[in-house]
Amino acid sequence: MLFTKMHGLGNNYILINLLENTLEDEYLPTLARNLSDVRFGIGSDGLILICDSKVADFRMRIFNADGSEGKNCGNGLRCVAKYLYDHQFIVSESFTIETLGGIVEVHISEKKKEVEFVTVDMGEPKLLKGMIPMKGEPMTMTINEPFTIGENLYHLTCVSMGNPHAIIFADNVHDVPLEKIGPIIEHAEIFPERVNVGIVTVKNSKELDYRVWERGSGITMACGTGACAAVVAATLNKKIEKNQLITVHLPGGDLEIRWDENNHIWMKGRAEYICHGEIKLEHFTKEKMLKAAGQ
Numbered sequence: 649m650l651f652t653k654m655h656g657l658g659n660n661y662i663l664i665n666l667l668e669n670t671l672e673d674e675y676l677p678t679l680a681r682n683l684s685d686v687r688f689g690i691g692s693d694g695l696i697l698i699c700d701s702k703v704a705d706f707r708m709r710i711f712n713a714d715g716s717e718g719k720n721c722g723n724g725l726r727c728v729a730k731y732l733y734d735h736q737f738i739v740s741e742s743f744t745i746e747t748l749g750g751i752v753e754v755h756i757s758e759k760k761k762e763v764e765f766v767t768v769d770m771g772e773p774k775l776l777k778g779m780i781p782m783k784g785e786p787m788t789m790t791i792n793e794p795f796t797i798g799e800n801l802y803h804l805t806c807v808s809m810g811n812p813h814a815i816i817f818a819d820n821v822h823d824v825p826l827e828k829i830g831p832i833i834e835h836a837e838i839f840p841e842r843v844n845v846g847i848v849t850v851k852n853s854k855e856l857d858y859r860v861w862e863r864g865s866g867i868t869m870a871c872g873t874g875a876c877a878a879v880v881a882a883t884l885n886k887k888i889e890k891n892q893l894i895t896v897h898l899p900g901g902d903l904e905i906r907w908d909e910n911n912h913i914w915m916k917g918r919a920e921y922i923c924h925g926e927i928k929l930e931h932f933t934k935e936k937m938l939k940a941a942g943q
C-alpha cells in the first residue's frame with residue numbers, strides 16, 4: 649500500500665489514497681495508531697484517507713494518533729487538496745471535499761511547479777453548546793465561561809469548526825501549561841466527544857499567537873481548524889473584528905484566516921510533502937497489532 653507523508657506547518661499526516669484501493673473499515677483505528685507510532689510505525693499526528701464521495705468531488709477521513717476519528721482537519725484539507733491537484737486527480741483549481749464535519753470548498757491559490765498555497769472555505773462556525781457538543785443549555789453559547797483546574801481558574805470560549813475547540817486567552821501563549829491542562833480539558837465530562845484545546849494571545853487587531861493540544865494527538869505544531877476557532881473566539885470576545893485578514897502564528901508557521909460577513913471562515917496556508925513510500929501491510933495485520941499491544 650503506497651503512502652505519502654505530508655505536513656501543514658508541521659502538523660503531519662500519513663495520506664493513503666483509497667480512490668483505487670480499499671482498507672477494511674474496522675482495521676482503520678488500529679492501523680492509524682500503529683502507523684502514527686514513531687518507533688514501530690512511520691510516526692505522524694495521524695492518518696488521512698482520500699476516498700470517493702457521493703456528495704462532493706472527494707472525501708477525506710482523518711484519524712488521530714490515538715486511533716479516534718476526527719470530524720475535520722484544516723491542515724489535512726490543504727495537504728489533500730495539494731496532493732489531488734499535483735497528482736492530477738483533478739484539473740479544476742477549485743473543488744469540494746466531504747468531511748464528517750461537512751463539505752468544504754478548496755482553492756489552489758498559488759502554484760509554481762507544484763501547489764504552494766491552498767485556500768479553504770471552511771464553512772460557518774457553530775457556536776451553540778448543543779453543536780460543539782458540550783453539556784449545558786444546548787441553545788446557549790460558551791463565551792469566556794469559567795473552568796477551574798485545581799486552584800487555577802481558566803475561561804473557555806467554545807467553537808466547532810466541524811470539530812470541537814475550547815479556546816483560552818492568555819497574555820503569552822507560553823504562560824499556560826498546555827501539556828498539563830490540555831488532557832484535563834480534553835477529557836472533561838462537559839465535553840462528551842472530548843475537545844481540542846487552544847491557547848491564544850491577541851498581539852494586535854491583525855495577529856494572534858496560538859498553541860494547541862489536539863484531541864487524540866496531544867501537542868502538535870499547528871491546527872488549521874483550531875486557528876479558525878481562535879479567530880472566531882477572539883471576535884466573540886471583542887478582541888478583534890470580523891471581516892479582517894488575521895495572521896495566526898502557530899509553532900509550525902503562519903495561517904491567514906478571515907471570518908467573512910457571510911459568516912464563512914477562510915483559511916489560507918502552505919501544504920508540503922515529506923516523503924512517499926510503501927507500507928508493508930502484512931506487518932500491520934490486525935492480529936499482529938493487537939498482539940503487540942498485549943490485547
Ligand SMILES: N[C@@H](CCC[C@H](N)C(=O)O)C(=O)O
Nearest residue numbers: 718721722723811871872873
Ligand atoms: N490538526 C487538525 C485537526 C485534527 C483533528 C482533531 N485532533 C480532532 O479530533 O478534532 C487541523 O489542522 O484542523
